[in-house]
Amino acid sequence: MTPRTHDLARARRTHAGPDIWCEDLVRIHRTEGIEVQALQGLNLTVEAGEVVALVGASGSGKSTLLNILSGLDTPTGGRARVAGEDLTAMGRRQRVDFRRHSVGFVFQQTSRNLLPFLSAAENVALPMVIAGRGRREERAGLLLDLLDVADCADRRPGSLSGGQQQRVAIATALANAPSVLLADEPTGELDEVHSAQVLDAMRAAATELDTTVLIVTHDPMVSGHVARTVQIRDGRTSTEVLRHTVADGDGVREVVEEYSVIDRTGRVQLPAEHVAALQLHDRVRIHRESDHVGVWPGEPATPPAPRHGTQEES
Numbered sequence: 001m002t003p004r005t006h007d008l009a010r011a012r013r014t015h016a017g018p019d020i021w022c023e024d025l026v027r028i029h030r031t032e033g034i035e036v037q038a039l040q041g042l043n044l045t046v047e048a049g050e051v052v053a054l055v056g057a058s059g060s061g062k063s064t065l066l067n068i069l070s071g072l073d074t075p076t077g078g079r080a081r082v083a084g085e086d087l088t089a090m091g092r093r094q095r096v097d098f099r100r101h102s103v104g105f106v107f108q109q110t111s112r113n114l115l116p117f118l119s120a121a122e123n124v125a126l127p128m129v130i131a132g133r134g135r136r137e138e139r140a141g142l143l144l145d146l147l148d149v150a151d152c153a154d155r156r157p158g159s160l161s162g163g164q165q166q167r168v169a170i171a172t173a174l175a176n177a178p179s180v181l182l183a184d185e186p187t188g189e190l191d192e193v194h195s196a197q198v199l200d201a202m203r204a205a206a207t208e209l210d211t212t213v214l215i216v217t218h219d220p221m222v223s224g225h226v227a228r229t230v231q232i233r234d235g236r237t238s239t240e241v242l243r244h245t246v247a248d249g250d251g252v253r254e255v256v257e258e259y260s261v262i263d264r265t266g267r268v269q270l271p272a273e274h275v276a277a278l279q280l281h282d283r284v285r286i287h288r289e290s291d292h293v294g295v296w297p298g299e300p301a302t303p304p305a306p307r308h309g310t311q312e313e314s
């Protein structure tokens with residue numbers, strides 16, 4: 001901790017277990033008699049202090065999930081807990097409290113995050129005014145310092161660059177020391193250099209304040225800046241990419257491993273490229289070997305003989 005930020009209040013958790021937990025989450029949107037199942041039994045667990053990117057094609061259900069996790073929307077089915085709060089059983093007052101204290105939110109549009117007629121410091125202080133928090137000016141200054149935009153404190157958003165505005169927006173979202181920070185395409189309007197700077201600043205602030213972060217993004221670059229990337233496909237989590245640094249006889253290197261997600265009932269979504277390459281459709285044959293499971297196209301009718309060590313793993 002730097003000397004200036006050592007007295008910044010960090011997230012305070014009174015719950016045990018993960019900060020984000022969803023089980024079999026379903027959300028059906030109904031408009032003009034048409035039903036769209038945006039989330040189709042989604043499972044996701046994010047432990048306290050993790051920084052996770054959520055990626056997926058347009059329409060895969062990312063914004064729907066974020067709206068539920070931030071308490072703006074309610075699921076049609078399944079269960080969800082964020083910062084220890086059961087999102088399916090919250091009353092109106094509890095929901096207001098949850099949005100004020102337990103979660104912070106950063107939108108893609110820089111103009112949506114900040115009030116244009118307030119300075120950066122006043123924007124950061126505003127959620128603390130609403131929550132009745134003391135020592136606001138001091139905390140606002142420390143947060144702006146933590147996000148490396150202390151020099152912008154007296155400037156209004158309109159005179160700041162997109163990257164500076166997003167840093168101020170992150171400071172604002174962290175004002176009341178939430179356990180969870182949800183960010184919807186926070187780098188969507190920034191170029192690569194500024195995106196990287198904003199992500200690094202967000203990650204550093206999250207570590208300092210012990211905040212759990214979920215970043216929804218289309219930007220593949222974001223994955224390179226986080227240890228865990230969860231892919232959502234057709235309203236379900238399908239694959240996860242984990243990155244970690246290994247130091248061994250060959251030196252220090254980054255190891256990237258991709259996993260398919262398996263749910264409680266044993267469902268696995270095969271990666272789309274495997275499905276296409278092997279022309280898997282309608283039904284497949286599955287064989288268990290001693291240490292893995294093989295998946296074969298449904299044709300021909302005779303099951304293949306096991307070929308140890310050469311099968312495509314699911």
Ligand SMILES: Nc1ncnc2c1ncn2[C@@H]1O[C@H](COP(=O)(O)OP(=O)(O)OP(=O)(O)O)[C@@H](O)[C@H]1O
Pocket residue numbers: 029030031036037038056057058059060061062063064065
């Ligand atoms: N309010 C709504 N009414 C009807 N359908 C909706 C509504 N919101 C979302 N949908 C539908 O639900 C599905 C998931 O949408 P969602 O916005 O969650 O996806 P997304 O992954 O965030 O997409 P994008 O990356 O384009 O923002 C889509 O088919 C979308 O058309």
